[in-house]
Amino acid sequence: MSDQTDAFDYETCLRDCAAQKQSALRALYQEEANRLMGVIFNIVRDRATAEDLIHDLFLRVWQKSHTFDPSRGTGRGWIYSIARHLALDSIRFSQRREPRDQSPDELPDTSDSHWCERVNTSHWGMHNDRVHDCIMALEPERRTCIYHAYVHGYTQGEISDLLGAPLGSVKSWIKRSLSALKECLA
Amino acid sequence: MTDQTDQAPLFELAGEYVLGSLPEDQRRAVIQRLETDEELASWVTYWENRLVPLCDAVTPMPVPDAVWTRISDSIAPDHASPAAQDTSTHSRDGWWYNLALWRGLTAAGFALALLMGIGLMLLQPQPTYMVVLASPDGHAPGWVVKASNHQTITLTALGQFEVPPGKALEFWTKADDWSGPVSLGLVQPGEQLLINLNELPPLEANQLFEITLEDASGSPIGRPTGPVEYIGRAVAL
Numbered sequence: 001m002s003d004q005t006d007a008f009d010y011e012t013c014l015r016d017c018a019a020q021k022q023s024a025l026r027a028l029y030q031e032e033a034n035r036l037m038g039v040i041f042n043i044v045r046d047r048a049t050a051e052d053l054i055h056d057l058f059l060r061v062w063q064k065s066h067t068f069d070p071s072r073g074t075g076r077g078w079i080y081s082i083a084r085h086l087a088l089d090s091i092r093f094s095q096r097r098e099p100r101d102q103s104p105d106e107l108p109d110t111s112d113s114h115w116c117e118r119v120n121t122s123h124w125g126m127h128n129d130r131v132h133d134c135i136m137a138l139e140p141e142r143r144t145c146i147y148h149a150y151v152h153g154y155t156q157g158e159i160s161d162l163l164g165a166p167l168g169s170v171k172s173w174i175k176r177s178l179s180a181l182k183e184c185l186a
Numbered sequence: 187m188t189d190q191t192d193q194a195p196l197f198e199l200a201g202e203y204v205l206g207s208l209p210e211d212q213r214r215a216v217i218q219r220l221e222t223d224e225e226l227a228s229w230v231t232y233w234e235n236r237l238v239p240l241c242d243a244v245t246p247m248p249v250p251d252a253v254w255t256r257i258s259d260s261i262a263p264d265h266a267s268p269a270a271q272d273t274s275t276h277s278r279d280g281w282w283y284n285l286a287l288w289r290g291l292t293a294a295g296f297a298l299a300l301l302m303g304i305g306l307m308l309l310q311p312q313p314t315y316m317v318v319l320a321s322p323d324g325h326a327p328g329w330v331v332k333a334s335n336h337q338t339i340t341l342t343a344l345g346q347f348e349v350p351p352g353k354a355l356e357f358w359t360k361a362d363d364w365s366g367p368v369s370l371g372l373v374q375p376g377e378q379l380l381i382n383l384n385e386l387p388p389l390e391a392n393q394l395f396e397i398t399l400e401d402a403s404g405s406p407i408g409r410p411t412g413p414v415e416y417i418g419r420a421v422a423l
Contacts, residue, residue: 077234
């Protein structure tokens, strides 16, 4: 609980952004821009698009910070959720249908669960490792589906191509994963 | 509306939306449904809060300094209002920077526009449609669309919107049975726009209107590509 992300007060930062204090947005950018860039780039797979979306994201935080409601979640989670939805909307609704820059072959191997070891729930204001444990409790192929959807923004169809598994199986793995997670997190 | 997204349990649909695994049409359907379906919205929040630690799995990437310069240009007060530049003696806590004041004025403007809309409607015997376009989170009314007949509508801004450099706002509409939204052109914040719908089918109740953020010359593909800034549906009065 003592690493630097815990020291940054996201809720105060968003209040200051709502009061139009530019220094607060600047501080947020210094704290989070690189990590947000990683999250967005992994979904859009195009550097220029990801940079445009970082611009749009910080502008949105600046304009919408007054709508942030601390009773519904943490400030940091709110910012990352906006980032992911901007990136997902961009790949789903833009017509750039050509394959994204990086082919699946170059993607990190997710058959092991190293990626999941990096998940540290205390960064996100959570006081237990429930999310990590519940993800680890999923069967490996289901965990891989969750990873490819959440981190790369792949559709069910793309995951099915990637894993060479029938679309119906992927759909039901995702549905069952969500049910299992909901039960495990309850 | 009998597609399968309606039948899936809400927690599942919300989970797939947050995961990002939904294909284009289903994702669009969820976004539209979120405008009114509070239960779905609370499931979306549920999953957003619980899955967000997965972002830790991603390796950070450097962002060039030029990106901050662009952001900083976009949020500079003189970018939003060139008029304020001339009077640089304004202190930062002057009335111009008083957010509460502007919000109050926006709300008052919203109420006034609504009253005027209703007043207009009462004066005219023809069926009248009205749309209030609000931000997708529903917190800020941004524009009012008024139609005193089926073929002409006016779009009026209720407040200020800062358009980032190189971007523009594009106005769209779609009735329930159309295959996709139709562009009604680019709009300037603060400017009233009179739009002739001669080439479109007559306006109908529940018709969707939205304003998205697009590149300066508008969407290159004739369909919305950018984020929805304001959205609302026609109400017959």
